[in-house]
Amino acid sequence: TQLLEQSPQFLSIQEGENLTVYCNSSSVFSSLQWYRQEPGEGPVLLVTVVTGGEVKKLKRLTFQFGDARKDSSLHITAAQPGDTGLYLCAGAFSPQDWDFNKFYFGSGTKLNVKP
């Protein structure tokens, strides 16, 4: 089983603060996704990164894929209460996994943004 480690496990911050969460693996990712999951719902895709060194922005969220494609980070600028949720990274480690959409998930970072 491929292992994805996410840190921190929990994060509680005030509205307006910045934060970064991390996703690491000992193996090279073929692709990596970030999802957000709200309580009682399924995860929803935020972004997919494929190329080492890639940076993608989604409003106040910035996603970075490591040069070696073994790690990724998610940075949120000026966090808002609406950002509260569980942030999950998921990766495919081989082209075959990618073909079958067979993704391995980290355990997530639970973010709470207080007003």
Next chain:
Amino acid sequence: DVKVTQSSRYLVKRTGEKVFLECVQDMDHENMFWYRQDPGLGLRLIYFSYDVKMKEKGDIPEGYSVSREKKERFSLILESASTNQTSMYLCATGRGTEAFFGQGTRLTVV
């Protein structure tokens, strides 16, 4: 929009019961998945299917089976429910680099 619908949001079953969790998707995707989600453990793949009547074991298939008789429907079966199968169960479909999830079924086995 892709829609993945799970038949129940909440279920309570007794130990030893046979339990069926149903999932239906409306986007004609070949690949479908069942995960369970437990605090601190993330999502773990139970089974997946890449075509009708085709299935592959995931990382934790013990105590579960699946059925895919039609492309749009993928069922997870707990042959004899046990308390350690209390969990959130998530169905997903996949295409390209994206997985689309249902809303989840929170199963409690008492």
